[in-house]
Amino acid sequence: MLTRAWLPLALALAVSPHFITPAQAAGQCAQSALHEHPPAINFRVDNDLLGGAQQDQGYSNGAMFTLVSPNLQDYTDDPCLPGLARWMNSHLERLHPGEFEQQNMIFSFGQGLYTPTDNTRTDLIEDDRPYVGVLMVNFGYNARSGNHLRTTQLALGMVGPSAQGEQVQDAVHSVLGDEKFSGWDNQLHDEPVFKLLHERMQRWPPNGNAAGWGWDAISHWGGAIGNLATYANAGGEVRFGWKLPDDFGSSPMRPAGENTAPTRYGRAQGWSSHLFLTSDARWVLRDITLDGNTFRSSHSVDKRPLVGDIGYGVAVMRGKWKFALARYHRTREFDGQKETPVFGSFTISRTL
Template identity: 60%
Template sequence: MMPLLASAQDAVDCRTEATQRIGAPVVNLRIDNDTFGGRDQDQGYSNGLQVTLVSPNLVDYTDDPCLPSIARRLNRYMDALYADAFEQQNMVVTLGHAIYTPTDPVPVALIEDDRPYAGALLVGLGYNARHGDRLRTSLLRVGVVGPAALGGKVQSEWHRIVDADRFRGWDNQLRNEPVFQYIHERMRRWPGSASRDRGVWDAIGHAGFSVGNFATYANTGIEFRLGLRLPDDFGSTPVRPAGENTAPRIVFDNRWNGHLFVTSDARWVLRDITLDGNTFRDSHSVDKRAFVADVGYGVAVTRGRWKLAFARYHRTREFERQRERPVYGSFTIGRQF
């Protein structure tokens, strides 16, 4: 998180105010892979990697010394994305890479009845605003889909290292296209006293939408958690683009704590470039299904400033004639500084 500090003087000012702040900077690393879902699952959403930086609680998005000067200047033009006057405000930076492939790795020719090959590389800038047991988050992601995202090269090199089958149809992948996505979600946690009592169970509901040529949809869902001294955050399931942007925890505990979780998310999808194909050029595409749902379950462990989570997700079929329902896993490691 040190690169977020603009200068030595800013670092001193930030540390001077630290005792008056809630939360601390967070770094999360998330790895998604369908091989975590079981044998013969190297298909669909095949692999994902995302690094997320969450700032400490900010007094102001444009003048706070805990943000570098370039971020403060940028935030003067991004005021439509964030809200002021909340008890906790955080800025979020993400860098993510994703790979999508059909089921059969062998054919070099186009597989017309299966999803397109696609790689995506996106950077994101988001804002959290927390008030008690409510959180709102807005995230703007921009990037590229196509050969420039290096999906084929990344997958081929990884499969060479682990001695896995090489996918041979990357010449049929989506063409280069700049993409953007604006995401907004609202979250609510029950019971309302959980942030103070740290009880043995809670439920976290979410609802939101996404707009952009990368993906356009409306979504809603809920997560249930059961365990020992639940963390004071907004969930353990980061696979939604807005799901990983939860505000830093307020309460730390140097003991080992753990909980189980079950989560769901349902989406009404109007556009998904990885299924619908390129927006402005001819490309391979499939007939996507309008309604898609995920159900996931897993375990999360926290100790002090560290948090580990592993989950397995089952998704409904995303397009017509899809052979199998997607199953994949996700591993996240995070630390507050």
């Protein structure tokens, strides 16, 4: 869950028209663009308890709050972005994907918690994963040409006690009446972290299926570099349902998922829903949640270089609202891992 320190900022951004609908402030943002491609707010909660009984381990819990811009003319001068975002983008031009038919920007922040299996032990559990809390801010740039999408994200944050992982997990477990984890004194040391991610996606069939029953498929490939994580990955997603959205996937775990990519037609009128099946394979060179601190001695485990995910879920949309529920199964991430990780995710999204 989000820490109490972040919650006031999240609420302020959520209700601030100067951040989300800068057309009212600048008076220059085209109303047609806002009408056809409105900004959106997404909130996602991940928890391994959604994966089944006795699953409070591994990637234990996470939450992310995301703001999505309308489609933009560019990243530095478009009046649909607030002045602060335009100033920031002027210093991050190397991350911009270039000139495309459509483009937008996302801003997100959230937290992830990672814990070993045994919550009762206070000593260092050498053969299980470290205790890790991660607090992150993400800046994302999406650019679309037809059924092709490029997405680039820069994540900045902190691992260690300053990420407030222990405090947040204790608060959540107190509310739920669950047992607390006793080994947080062994968590990783404070360390600033970053991750630069780039993915490319393609969607089939090219004409879409927005009018009725249909299917589509989205392939992806890319990678990331940073002391938070370094890997190369590839995979895909298949969807079947009623009035499929004109986007690049429904999996909340994908960088361009959660209805964050530019759309050509906006959302369908009335009810729409679909099922989705997603997969991803990664060649992992570094994962701080398994390898431990970069510049200091800390707890670590022998990670496996090849990791795969498969997920499935359902998405339902009505008017400005979208709900998605998904479940993920992951291969073992390190030698000696007792169980294969299973966790669930719930996302709620609203256009403005």
